[in-house]
Amino acid sequence: MMNSISPKAGVVTATAFAVLLTSGGFTSLVFAQGLPEGFKKGDLAPEPSAEMIEAGKRVYFTKCVWCHGVDGAGDGPGADRLWPRPRNFNQGTFKIRHTASGELPLFDAKKPVAGQNDLFETVTHGLPGSAMPPWEGILSEEQRLQVLSFVTTQLVKDRKFTDKQSETQTILNLADLKPKPATDESKNRGAELIVEKKCVECHGMEGRGDGNAFNLKDDWGFSIQPANWHKCWNFRGSRQDPYNVSNIFRTFSTGVNGTPMPSFADNTSVDERWDIANFVNSLCERNALGEPLPIDPLTDKPKINFVIPSDMVEGEIPSDMEAEAWQKAPRRYVAMGGQITHKPRNFVNRIDDIWVRSLYNDKSIVYLLEWDDRTKSVAEGKLPWGPTQVNIDIKEQEPKTGEEGSIAASQNNYAVYNDAIAIETPVKWKELPAPIKPRYLFGTNEQFPVDIVKWEADGSLRAFKGTGWDKDFEQRDNYEENMKVLKGEWKNGRWYVMIERPLGNKKDQDYDEDTFFEVGQYIPTVFFAWDGHNGDAGRKMAVSAFYYTFMNPPVPQETYIYPVVIAFGVVLLEGWVLTRRANRKKGKTL
Amino acid sequence: MKALMSLGALVGVLGLLLLGGMIFDVVPSNTVRLIEGYMPMQMLAEVACYVLGFAGLSYMLNAMGMGIPRFWQGIGFWVFLMMYLKFRVYPPIPFSVRAMYGTVALVTVFMWVSASEEDWKKFKQPIMNVLDAQTGMNRMLRYMYLVLLPILIGGFSFNAMMPKSEEPIELRTVHPAPPASTKVQGKTYVLQTSQSPYRVNPEGKYDQEYSNANIVEQGMGRLMKPNANPWDEKNQGYLKYVREGGEIFFQNCHFCHGDNLNGRGLHAFAFNPIPANFTDPGTIAQLQETFIFWRVAKGGIGLPNEGFPWASVMPPWEQHLTVDEIWKVILFEYWHTGYYPRTWD
Numbered sequence: 036m037m038n039s040i041s042p043k044a045g046v047v048t049a050t051a052f053a054v055l056l057t058s059g060g061f062t063s064l065v066f067a068q069g070l071p072e073g074f075k076k077g078d079l080a081p082e083p084s085a086e087m088i089e090a091g092k093r094v095y096f097t098k099c100v101w102c103h104g105v106d107g108a109g110d111g112p113g114a115d116r117l118w119p120r121p122r123n124f125n126q127g128t129f130k131i132r133h134t135a136s137g138e139l140p141l142f143d144a145k146k147p148v149a150g151q152n153d154l155f156e157t158v159t160h161g162l163p164g165s166a167m168p169p170w171e172g173i174l175s176e177e178q179r180l181q182v183l184s185f186v187t188t189q190l191v192k193d194r195k196f197t198d199k200q201s202e203t204q205t206i207l208n209l210a211d212l213k214p215k216p217a218t219d220e221s222k223n224r225g226a227e228l229i230v231e232k233k234c235v236e237c238h239g240m241e242g243r244g245d246g247n248a249f250n251l252k253d254d255w256g257f258s259i260q261p262a263n264w265h266k267c268w269n270f271r272g273s274r275q276d277p278y279n280v281s282n283i284f285r286t287f288s289t290g291v292n293g294t295p296m297p298s299f300a301d302n303t304s305v306d307e308r309w310d311i312a313n314f315v316n317s318l319c320e321r322n323a324l325g326e327p328l329p330i331d332p333l334t335d336k337p338k339i340n341f342v343i344p345s346d347m348v349e350g351e352i353p354s355d356m357e358a359e360a361w362q363k364a365p366r367r368y369v370a371m372g373g374q375i376t377h378k379p380r381n382f383v384n385r386i387d388d389i390w391v392r393s394l395y396n397d398k399s400i401v402y403l404l405e406w407d408d409r410t411k412s413v414a415e416g417k418l419p420w421g422p423t424q425v426n427i428d429i430k431e432q433e434p435k436t437g438e439e440g441s442i443a444a445s446q447n448n449y450a451v452y453n454d455a456i457a458i459e460t461p462v463k464w465k466e467l468p469a470p471i472k473p474r475y476l477f478g479t480n481e482q483f484p485v486d487i488v489k490w491e492a493d494g495s496l497r498a499f500k501g502t503g504w505d506k507d508f509e510q511r512d513n514y515e516e517n518m519k520v521l522k523g524e525w526k527n528g529r530w531y532v533m534i535e536r537p538l539g540n541k542k543d544q545d546y547d548e549d550t551f552f553e554v555g556q557y558i559p560t561v562f563f564a565w566d567g568h569n570g571d572a573g574r575k576m577a578v579s580a581f582y583y584t585f586m587n588p589p590v591p592q593e594t595y596i597y598p599v600v601i602a603f604g605v606v607l608l609e610g611w612v613l614t615r616r617a618n619r620k621k622g623k624t625l
Numbered sequence: 626m627k628a629l630m631s632l633g634a635l636v637g638v639l640g641l642l643l644l645g646g647m648i649f650d651v652v653p654s655n656t657v658r659l660i661e662g663y664m665p666m667q668m669l670a671e672v673a674c675y676v677l678g679f680a681g682l683s684y685m686l687n688a689m690g691m692g693i694p695r696f697w698q699g700i701g702f703w704v705f706l707m708m709y710l711k712f713r714v715y716p717p718i719p720f721s722v723r724a725m726y727g728t729v730a731l732v733t734v735f736m737w738v739s740a741s742e743e744d745w746k747k748f749k750q751p752i753m754n755v756l757d758a759q760t761g762m763n764r765m766l767r768y769m770y771l772v773l774l775p776i777l778i779g780g781f782s783f784n785a786m787m788p789k790s791e792e793p794i795e796l797r798t799v800h801p802a803p804p805a806s807t808k809v810q811g812k813t814y815v816l817q818t819s820q821s822p823y824r825v826n827p828e829g830k831y832d833q834e835y836s837n838a839n840i841v842e843q844g845m846g847r848l849m850k851p852n853a854n855p856w857d858e859k860n861q862g863y864l865k866y867v868r869e870g871g872e873i874f875f876q877n878c879h880f881c882h883g884d885n886l887n888g889r890g891l892h893a894f895a896f897n898p899i900p901a902n903f904t905d906p907g908t909i910a911q912l913q914e915t916f917i918f919w920r921v922a923k924g925g926i927g928l929p930n931e932g933f934p935w936a937s938v939m940p941p942w943e944q945h946l947t948v949d950e951i952w953k954v955i956l957f958e959y960w961h962t963g964y965y966p967r968t969w970d
Contacts, residue, residue: 093848093849093851093854094846094848096849096854096855096856097841097846097847097848097849097961098884098885100856101871101872101874101875101879101884102875102884105856111875112871112872112873112875112876113875113876113879115876116876165891166879166880166884166890166891167884168883168884168885168889170885173846173885173887174845174846175845175846178845178846178848331894333716333889334889334893334894335894336894339894339897340792341792341897342790342791342792344790370894370895371895372881372891372892372893372894372895372896372938373880373892375880375881375892375938375940376924376925376926376938376939376940376941377940377944378944378945380940380945382880384892387895434873434876434877435876469793469795470793470795470933471930471935472935472936473935474926474934474935475935475936475938476938479935483935504926555788557793578895578938579895580895580896580897580936580938581897581935581936583790583792583793585790587788587790588788590787590788591788593786594783594786594787594788595783597782597786598779598780598782598783598786599779601778601779601782602775602776602778602779603775605774605775605778605779606771606775609770609771609774609775612756613756616753616756616757620757
């Protein structure tokens with residue numbers, strides 16, 4: 036409990052605040068009981084029955100033991116390659132709750148009700164952004180309650196859910212607190228409050244979680260990162276409903292036990308908390324119309340469109356992101372996973388998406404790539420390998436190391452390399468019968484090579500030819516001088532990189548090693564990203580699936596002519612049918 | 626008969642209300658969830674239920690003298706089917722496939738409305754009425770169609786001709802034909818004759834019956850049998866190896882295939898094709914253990930062309946695991962999903 040305030044201390048501070056406020060001419064009834072505003076006293080739930088606990092053991096040893104371990108210490112076989120590590124249940128420290136900071140979460144084996152049973156909801160909806168999946172639809176409601184009965188009574192060892200002497204329940208009364216409408220006024224006030232309440236010190240000036248990226252630790256001494264408010268689908272407490280402002284309100288009111296995130300219940304009013312929640316919620320990525328992104332119910336992440344459209348511009352492509360052409364260009368969400376195919380595998384990729392836009396003119400195509408990276412990383416000194424080297428000496432995380440050597444313990448302790456991004460497209464893709472492509476990872480072989488354009492945080496932009504996952508790159512002659520970095524800037528936890536490359540023509544480029552882009556064609560495109568502070572280099576990186584760059588053709592003339600012709604044809608057809616019917620009827624009556 | 630029909634009508638109306646409620650978010654959209662693996666049967670059952678419901682409803686309305694003309698019945702049913710395919714089925718079916726189903730459904734509806742001369746006449750009647758335009762209402766309708774049809778068709782063709790950037794559809798073979806044998810870490814395994822060295826009873830003999838008796842129970846949750854806990858220290862043979870396989874699975878495989886082996890792991894959302902769902906009866910339950918061994922050892926890169934080797938991120942596990950570890954992981958996958966591997970005969 037290093038950072039969480041103990042319940043007693045909480046009450047004391049609350050009273051102190053109440054005194055302060057009343058002395059200031061404030062009379063608030065909610066503080067009368069010594070409770071923070073919006074909270075009410077609750078009772079401890081009764082102990083689950085012995086049958087429930089016994090049945091839960093069976094569930095636990097089928098499903099949970101593999102990560103959470105035999106004794107629930109979060110040290111199962113899978114734990115050392117995970118970050119965040121699986122929860123250690125022994126201390127009874129749980130993140131997502133409706134209870135005051137430091138208190139045990141709500142759990143009642145007889146009451147699987149949303150808003151009144153925190154642990155049940157965690158198991159039901161999972162914890163996005165971690166390896167904990169939603170168990171709804173896999174385990175029945177009964178089974179979820181059973182396994183929690185087992186965990187709370189047998190594996191939580193330092194505290195007791197039914198001990199009236201040591202435990203209290205001060206419950207956030209969320210059901211009775213109606214969300215405040217997210218007006219501009221409310222959001223503006225929230226924007227001021229996050230500075231005043233020092234939220235930005237950890238969460239960063241733009242809320243990308245970059246404020247204090249290196250020094251934050253959880254109760255067990257592992258590095259921990261503040262939430263990125265722009266990716267609400269990764270909020271642990273999002274309960275598969277990421278754009279719901281109440282989730283933010285709850286987390287802000289109760290704090291996150293075991294982490295440096297405190298509860299703000301004692302020093303903010305309910306009204307202020309809604310303002311902050313409204314503002315934080317407004318930062319989460321939205322579409323061009325300001326609507327929430329559609330979320331894929333199978334993955335709980337934004338739905339993916341695999342086509343990256345590129346619009347045409349006349350003349351020079353602007354290098355200013357604020358230019359109208361860029362503002363109008365459609366943005367695409369590109370999902371990134373760890374490279375887990377070949378050694379060294381990247382089990383924890385800290386870059387999990389990229390936003391891509393593209394424009395083209397008669398000579399070149401420009402990609403605008405934006406991605407959140409809490410740490411700007413530029414390698415100090417010269418790297419121990421050349422730019423074309425792929426097979427470099429980067430260690431893969433061992434499967435079983437114990438806590439000290441685990442991937443969670445390595446965070447922020449890696450040698451720092453360059454942040455980087457690369458775009459891969461097949462060479463001579465037109466000659467491949469669709470859907471055949473070179474392999475997603477650096478191409479197949481000499482017959483199916485790929486064109487790789489890689490930008491690194493030291494400002495370099497290089498062009499390679501890839502001929503297989505284990506083949507070092509070949510540097511391409513005369514290509515780099517035709518490319519340009521129009522922008523390469525890290526600001527408040529986000530990289531903005533704009534890369535210009537030639538469309539390709541037989542006169543100036545080499546058909547055998549450069550991709551030629553054509554209007555109206557689907558050009559397979561893969562993205563790679565490296566986070567230097569994650570020790571990413573070589574094949575230790577984040578990868579996307581195959582996307583398609585599609586350069587939108589100008590609308591052809593025929594599009595406006597043929598439909599009119601067709602409509603006219605329909606009119607003629609109608610006339611014919613009517614005449615025929617009329618004639619036949621006449622024939623009949625005559 | 627009447628009671629039966631009323632019951633059918635009741636079922637149908639309730640089902641329709643529920644479906645509509647789920648689509649328009651009046652009730653939670655997962656009130657009646659489609660269970661993976663059972664979805665086709667579930668869908669057929671649901672549609673059958675609706676057909677019954679419609680039949681009952683139509684009977685009731687007729688009995689009450691408010692019958693709906695055959696013409697509108699046909700159109701209504703077809704529209705219902707299309708809506709069902711579009712909104713109920715998840716993951717969504719691509720338009721081209723829905724168009725195929727739609728055509729088949731249209732033909733069926735035509736067969737139904739033209740089953741007898743009488744029916745066909747009844748079906749045609751409204752169309753003929755509009756063409757003849759004997760009443761004011763029909764005349765108005767006729768002029769409306771005269772204007773609307775060309776505009777609609779012109780609009781559709783304009784939409785169709787506008788350059789669009791929709792994802793090209795790529796159909797991939799999920800279980801390509803396996804080779805006769807595969808060479809892994811210097812040793813050749815003949816797929817027809819190889820056996821898992823760990824599917825053994827406590828005495829150490831290959832024993833499929835013993836292992837089948839100790840897999841998890843089918844049914845909600847797929848829990849282990851109470852007396853077959855792989856974490857029991859005293860285990861010898863099969864269950865001991867299941868546990869070792871599980872350890873390897875949760876150090877290597879769950880990142881994509883998920884904690885419940887349902888293909889929803891941590892990285893799964895980023896990949897296409899999505900990782901295999903072992904709990905689906907269409908994956909490992911359909912395959913032989915040695916087929917899985919080949920797929921695991923060679924990974925995506927080892928697939929024949931119809932399996933899209935360029936897009937699969939499945940690692941060739943021979944690069945990461947020993948042959949023994951691969952067999953153990955496979956053992957665990959069958960244990961955890963409660964399926965038996967198929968045999969070659």
